Amino acid sequence: MSYTVNEPATARISVIVPVRNDAGHLRRCLEALRVSECRDFELIVVDDASTDDTPRVAEELGARVVRMERNGGPGRARNRGAEEARGDVIFFIDADVCVHPDTVGKVAESFASDPDLAAVFGSYDLMPRAATFLSQYKNLFHHYVHQRASERASTFWAGCGGVRKGVFRQLGGFDVEYGRPSIEDIEFGARMYKSGHKILLRKDLEVTHLKRWTLWGLLKTDVKDRGVPWTRLILREKSLPNDLNLKTSQRVCAVLAYVLVAAVLAGVFYPKTLWVAAACLAGIVLLNLDFYQFFLRQRGWWFTVRVVPMHVLYYLYSAAAFTTGVGLHLWDTKVARPQKGMAVARAPQAP
Secondary structure, X not given: OOOXXXXXXXXXXXXXXXXXXXXXXXXXXXXXXXXXXXXXXEEEEEEOOOOOOHHHHHHHOOOEEEEOOXXXXXXXXXXXXXXXXXXXXXXXXXXXXXXXXXXXXXXXXXXXXXXXXXXXXXXXXXXXXXXXXXXXXXXXXHHHHHHOOOOEOOOOXXXXXXXXXXXXXXXXXOOOOOOOOOOXXXXXXXXXXXXXXXXXXXXXXXXXXXXXXXXXXXXXXXXXXXXXXXXXXXXXXXXXXXXXXXXXXXXXXXXXXXXXXXXXXXXXXXXXHHHHHHHHHHHHHHHOHHHHHHHHHHHOHXXXXXXXXXXXXXXXXXXXXXXXXXXXXXHHHHHHHHHHHHHHHHOOOOO
């Protein structure tokens, strides 16, 4: 069964869903949009060169489908959708999320009530569809961080984020150099913030995440796709935000996590160092007491006990990603770039 929304010529909001080979999640995403309380929007699905039934599902559920000839990544797909958008506001939704009935309406309300607002974004809710421990942990971690961050944001999230079309086009959209899901939305938010635009993190703007996380997928995403490029972005912009998951206390915890591991390894030969490990673990727990209490309230004590080692692992790989990002940044700015400049300087002049 298909459904319709307002004609594109009169639509104030353009909902854009980039997708590649994810027909199952896309169906649930579009079915959730189908029952939105707000109906004043056009729906554009950008098919990033899928090889499965994704385009058919999108058309079956009433979306206008824009097809990419070759896979270019979510940033390029979102930019392509924005080119087709006829609304005043572009509202990006990931294909593996389901909006709540009031989500689109809250986005519309945000822009209608504040003419100075350039962008608004929300967070995952507390009820991810995948029941595995890792999926629940990762999703609730995201929710916790966003719910405790400043409402006046310096970043952007394209999983559930709206931006005025004029601002989006003025800034040139997402950086297409990110060929796979990465930090293209964070980078866009940094440019938006640097340009003086107002960005709102609306904490009652929530969506349900459908993704099932694995340990390998979590590590790959958090290190390769987010941690390393995020570090390089921070160094490029010459700023280190003290918001979201970049607070000073979190950097202290990363140091404690490495000392903890070193003390545990040393404890094989020198058992007294296990007291150092215990002290480091206590420090991490105390610095994150509200974090663990959040999980305790939401999922109980056994779930929270399992969160602790995952959180220590998070600090270990986050610090490793940061160190790698710093190294790559230094290589690019101190070694690779000067060598390129020297090569140009030594090139013979044309007669």
